Amino acid sequence: MVKQKNYQPTDRELQILRILWDNGPATVREVNRQMNEIEKTGYTTTLKLMQIMVEKELLDRDDSQFKHIYSPAISEENTQTQVVGNLVDKLFSGSAEKLVMRALSAKEVSPKELANIKKLINEIEEGK
Amino acid sequence: MVKQKNYQPTDRELQILRILWDNGPATVREVNRQMNEIEKTGYTTTLKLMQIMVEKELLDRDDSQFKHIYSPAISEENTQTQVVGNLVDKLFSGSAEKLVMRALSAKEVSPKELANIKKLINEIEEGK
DNA sequence: CAAAACCTACGAAACTTTTCGTGAATTAAT
DNA sequence: ATTAATTCACGAAAAGTTTCGTAGGTTTTG
Numbered sequence: 001m002v003k004q005k006n007y008q009p010t011d012r013e014l015q016i017l018r019i020l021w022d023n024g025p026a027t028v029r030e031v032n033r034q035m036n037e038i039e040k041t042g043y044t045t046t047l048k049l050m051q052i053m054v055e056k057e058l059l060d061r062d063d064s065q066f067k068h069i070y071s072p073a074i075s076e077e078n079t080q081t082q083v084v085g086n087l088v089d090k091l092f093s094g095s096a097e098k099l100v101m102r103a104l105s106a107k108e109v110s111p112k113e114l115a116n117i118k119k120l121i122n123e124i125e126e127g128k
Numbered sequence: 129m130v131k132q133k134n135y136q137p138t139d140r141e142l143q144i145l146r147i148l149w150d151n152g153p154a155t156v157r158e159v160n161r162q163m164n165e166i167e168k169t170g171y172t173t174t175l176k177l178m179q180i181m182v183e184k185e186l187l188d189r190d191d192s193q194f195k196h197i198y199s200p201a202i203s204e205e206n207t208q209t210q211v212v213g214n215l216v217d218k219l220f221s222g223s224a225e226k227l228v229m230r231a232l233s234a235k236e237v238s239p240k241e242l243a244n245i246k247k248l249i250n251e252i253e254e255g256k
Numbered sequence: 257c258a259a260a261a262c263c264t265a266c267g268a269a270a271c272t273t274t275t276c277g278t279g280a281a282t283t284a285a286t
Numbered sequence: 287a288t289t290a291a292t293t294c295a296c297g298a299a300a301a302g303t304t305t306c307g308t309a310g311g312t313t314t315t316g
Contacts, residue, residue: 010303014218022221028263045305047264052303066263066312080219081234084227087215088235090142091208093150096235099212100228100245104252106209107216107224114249117228121242124232138273156293173275175294180273194282194293 008086009079012049013058017072017079020059025071136214137207140177141186145200145207148187153199 019034020026032046050070053059062069092098147162160174178198181187190197220226
């Protein structure tokens with residue numbers, strides 16, 4: 001299977017990517033342990049998911065040791081950009097403004113975070 | 129089937145909701161016509177999707193006439209809030225700030241839109 | 257070294273979403 | 287009024303995701 005430019009990882013795939021992004025390369029055992037903190041998940045379920053993700057080129061695998069080590073094949077940043085872009089198109093008629101408005105209303109955002117966002121906007125406005 | 133509080137519409141369902149939100153109540157024929165502008169879709173495919181969406185209580189149906197009229201059973205606003213909230217949790221570790229940052233980087237946002245966002249932030253900061 | 261524990265591969269079941277064909281009812285056209 | 291076109295209901299196939307059991311290696315333990 002070949003990596004698709006616009007592939008949207010599933011929920012389960014996103015959970016696994018999140019664990020690997022946050023903790024770095026890991027074994028199935030370790031990923032499965034963390035999956036179980038969110039939701040009961042059998043070991044072979046996690047294994048199978050991760051094997052399929054290698055086929056989809058969402059993960060890389062080092063199988064030089066008996067315990068294979070998995071790592072993300074796609075970056076957190078690119079994935080976020082990709083998924084947000086799709087969401088803006090599908091649910092916000094292409095308007096990033098609408099999504100931002102909704103996000104700021106939907107979730108609590110601390111004063112410090114608000115300041116950070118304003119700073120970014122100012123930089124964009126200044127054409128950086 | 130009963131409406132779930134946290135149900136995430138699928139891509140196909142989102143396409144149909146988008147059409148109905150933008151154009152108001154419509155027949156299957158009309159929705160299917162617009163679906164085909166995005167992606168080739170058979171008439172009965174659209175029909176079946178919409179029937180299932182009624183069961184899921186995503187759509188309402190007026191079947192007092194031969195040509196049934198469908199309308200959204202969920203608001204665009206609530207759906208956006210719901211989906212964005214989930215995305216923040218799944219892909220941005222719960223940080224709305226990160227999502228906003230990514231959205232502003234990923235998509236072009238006009239100066240007017242940037243100003244609107246700043247205005248909203250100021251209002252939030254002033255505790256409205 | 258034998259037993260137990262662990263790991264991978266793999267197939268298939270369970271489940272969900274999406275697509276499509278057929279048949280029957282209703283409406284429109286000739 | 288017949289015929290043709292349109293619509294709905296329904297079942298099932300097709301496709302994708304997720305779960306799990308089993309078998310066969312490898313490593314660790316006693």
